Amino acid sequence: MEVREVLLKLRSNQNLTQDQMAERLHVTRQAVSxxxxxxxxxxxxMLKVISREFNVSINTLxxxxxxxxxxxxxxPLSEDSMISREPSGEFNEDYCKWCYTDGKFVYNDKSVxxxxxxxxxxNPDNTPDAERRAFFDKHLSQLKHWKQA
Known part of the structure; x- marks a missing residue:
């Protein structure tokens, strides 16, 4: 979906006219058009403003x-409701809400x-825990949070 389609859908879902959306975003109706x-x-x-005002991630916009x-x-963060937020309320598209909440990481130690x-x-194949742990560790080690650690 293109940005123009996303914005039109967002406005329509909110039952707003172009004038009403413009007013909420402090822009002209012509800009919305x-x-x-x-x-x-x-x-x-402006994408940040729209994101905050309509509670939608920039990636979605x-x-x-x-x-x-x-x-x-x-x-995978397939829905905006899964994406974490900063204490200011802005989306943090790098983390899920279960790993990063209220500006803090839940998991500071990879072993946890x-x-x-x-x-x-x-574990449908009954793989030994040591093998599963090594598998998970290998994949986690490639992610931003654990590369920094």
């Missing part, structure tokens, strides 16, 4: 051009997350 026709696109700062993954646990994964992830 140009976004929706694809003549122009909101700049980065851009038509979800990239698949987001939590950079702590590796879980590995223990959690071992106890909660299905």
């Amino acid at each position: 140009r976004w929706e026709t694809g003549e122009t696109q909101p700049n980065t700062e 851009l038509g979800a051009p990239r698949q987001l993954f939590c950079q702590c646990c590796g879980m 997350l590995l223990d959690f994964l071992l106890s909660h992830m299905p």
Whole structure:
């Protein structure tokens, strides 16, 4: 989906006119119209304003051009409701809400997350825990949060 389509859908879902959306965003109705026709696109700062005002991630506003993954646990972030937030309320598209909440990481020690994964992830092949732990560790080590550690 293109940015123009996302913005039109967002406005329609909120039952807003272009004038009402413009008022909420402190822009002109013409600006909203140009976004929706694809003549122009909101700049980065305006995307942040739209994100805050309508509670939608910037990735979603851009038509979800990239698949987001939590950079702590590796879980796909397929819905905005799964994405973490900063204390200011802004989305932090790098992490899920279960690994990063209220501006703090839940898992500062990878072994704690590995223990959690071992106890909660299905094991239909009855793979030994040591082998599963090594597998999870290898994948976690490639994520941003654990590369920094």
